[in-house]
Amino acid sequence: MTLTTKRILILSAIVLIGFVLGRLAVRALMNLLLGGTLFGGNIL
Amino acid sequence: MNKVKSGKKVRAVSVGVGILAFLLAFGAGAVSKFAIQPGWAKEYSVKWSDEIGTLKEDLPYGDGEANKFDLYLPKDSGKSRYGLAVYLHAGGFTSGDKSGDREMLAWLCSKGYVAAGINYTLRTDTNTASVLSQSEEIKAAIPKVIEAAAKEGYPIDKMTVAGGSAGHALAMIYAYRDGKDAPVPVVFTFGAVGPSSFVAEDWGIFGVGLDSEESRAAGAVLFSVMSGQEITPEEMADGSYLSKVHAISAADYVAENPVPAVVAYGACDKVQPFLAFKRLEAALQESGVDYQYFVMEHSGHGLQNDNRVYAAYMKTVEAYLEKYMG
Numbered sequence: 299m300t301l302t303t304k305r306i307l308i309l310s311a312i313v314l315i316g317f318v319l320g321r322l323a324v325r326a327l328m329n330l331l332l333g334g335t336l337f338g339g340n341i342l
Numbered sequence: 343m344n345k346v347k348s349g350k351k352v353r354a355v356s357v358g359v360g361i362l363a364f365l366l367a368f369g370a371g372a373v374s375k376f377a378i379q380p381g382w383a384k385e386y387s388v389k390w391s392d393e394i395g396t397l398k399e400d401l402p403y404g405d406g407e408a409n410k411f412d413l414y415l416p417k418d419s420g421k422s423r424y425g426l427a428v429y430l431h432a433g434g435f436t437s438g439d440k441s442g443d444r445e446m447l448a449w450l451c452s453k454g455y456v457a458a459g460i461n462y463t464l465r466t467d468t469n470t471a472s473v474l475s476q477s478e479e480i481k482a483a484i485p486k487v488i489e490a491a492a493k494e495g496y497p498i499d500k501m502t503v504a505g506g507s508a509g510h511a512l513a514m515i516y517a518y519r520d521g522k523d524a525p526v527p528v529v530f531t532f533g534a535v536g537p538s539s540f541v542a543e544d545w546g547i548f549g550v551g552l553d554s555e556e557s558r559a560a561g562a563v564l565f566s567v568m569s570g571q572e573i574t575p576e577e578m579a580d581g582s583y584l585s586k587v588h589a590i591s592a593a594d595y596v597a598e599n600p601v602p603a604v605v606a607y608g609a610c611d612k613v614q615p616f617l618a619f620k621r622l623e624a625a626l627q628e629s630g631v632d633y634q635y636f637v638m639e640h641s642g643h644g645l646q647n648d649n650r651v652y653a654a655y656m657k658t659v660e661a662y663l664e665k666y667m668g
Contacts, residue, residue, distance in 0.1 A: 305356065309363055316364040320371020325647065333612035333642025340640075340649050 318342060382653040388448040393417070395451050398494070403460070403486035409479060411460040411487055412440050414451035415496055425667035426488065426501040426526070427455040428516075430480065430509030434613070435473055435568075436465045438508070455667060456496050458487045462512070465567065472570030473508075473590040477515040484516070485525050500529045502667060504659075507614065507643065510536025510605075514592035514622075517601045529666040530602040530632075532659045535643050537614045539594065540565055540587035542578060544617035593622040600631035604662050606655040608641035608648075634658050 321342045329336060379387070390397065398413040416424075427450040431438040440447075440459030450457040460483045462476040463469065488498045501524065505513040510533030516524075517531035542561050543551035550561035558575035561583070566573045569587045577583040588594055603626060607619040619635075626633040636655040638648035645652055 309360065312360050312364050313367040316367025317371035317374070320368040320373075321375050322371075323368070324372045324375040328644060328646050329610070329642060331612070331642075332644045332646065333608060333610035334644075334647045335610060335640040338640040339638070339647035339651075 380649050380653070382649075382656070386449050386656050387445040388452050390414075390444055390448040394448055396494075398490070401486075401490050403483040404479065406463050406479070408461045408463045409483070410440075411458050411483055411490075412447070413487065413490055413494070414447050414457035414459075415491070415494055416451050416454050416456065418454060419495055421454075422497070423499040424454075424456045424491065424496045425529075426491065426498045427457045427663075427667070428484070428487065428501065428503045428513070429457065429459055430503070430505030430512050431459065431461070432505070432507035432509050433464070435471075435476060435508045435511075438464070443506075443509075450663075453663065455663070456491045456498060458491075460487070470570065473511065473515075473568045474570040477512055477519070477590060480512050480516050481520045481523075488525050498526050500527050500667060502530050502532065502663070503528060504532045505536065506533060507535050510534055511538065511590075511592065512536075514538050514603075515590060515595075517603075518592045518595035518599050519589070521601055522599050528601050530604070530662050532604040532662065534606040534645060534655070535608060535611060535614050536592075536605075537618050538592040538622040539618045540568060540591055541584070541618070541621065544615045544621070546617075547612055547615050593618075593625045596622070596625035596629050596631070600626075600629035602632040602662065602666060604634045604636075604655070604658050606636040606638065606645060606652070608638045608643055608645050610640065610642045613643035634662075 326336055328334065395414060395416040400410045401413060403409050403411055429443050429446055431440050431442050440461050443459050447457040447459050460480060462479045463471045465471040491498050503513040503516045513531055513533050514536055517528050521528035545551055548564055549557055550564060551557060558578040561578045562573045562575045565583055565587055569590055571586045573583045573586055607616060609616050623635055636651050638645050638651045640647040
């Protein structure tokens, strides 16, 4: 595996984690205001 | 020495790019939560256009500044009779506007019903508006809505009344308390997360219903504002407050006037107590009326975490519209 491939893989993982955390953060905020569970129901 | 410096620089740039990518992805994820609608939801959210029908805005039904309604008249004006679908806006009895439900009203109109969004006087720090006064305004508005539709060539022979949150509470009050006096039969009601009863022990999310002075005082203030009548902590203690909240407790009237219903509630609701829904459910079950309810186990007041259940709720609303409104 070349260094560039490794970098792309790491960057992709970071983007994916960031995207998921962004959605979860909104869900957590909405739950705080309106009530709700962090997991369960919708996938994210 | 230069090689070491260059290596450090490359690492710093890589870390910087990683942080930037994370922040951008985090922002995109957050925005996507609002921007991306599930496919099924688009079906029930129609953008208003002249292709659907004619919109008459701000028709008056009373002397109050807020006493206005919008009438959505379907394109097909050739029928001898129409069903009326009233949808009342949300906003905790203190905010909101009929224009906020334009897409829902457009959807109802696109299905061939005359649709109406009605404003009511909102509670502020400087007025005495209450759930009771708002429900009376809605009661006064309905005959005017039906009159206005008839004047436009759309005679109404039946109706459904619906809403979200505060609007749902007012819709249920109209259906169950006032439905018997409606100018046309109220054939069913639908809505989500509307409070249907005001029994202190259900309202623990507001600190009401506990065995303490503070709790009774909090209950007296909350229920006084809601009912438009002065309720004292003593009345909270001896239970006599119940007669004062009776007129705004739709669940109390289900047995007298059982109207079919489709309702949805969030089990984790922090705004409208889920326990209050349990009383509505018991009343509906006891009355033997045709009803469907949807509990969103992972959601609160926004019904925001259970899309599949929400889709099933909307499908059922559609089926009941077909069944009762034709």
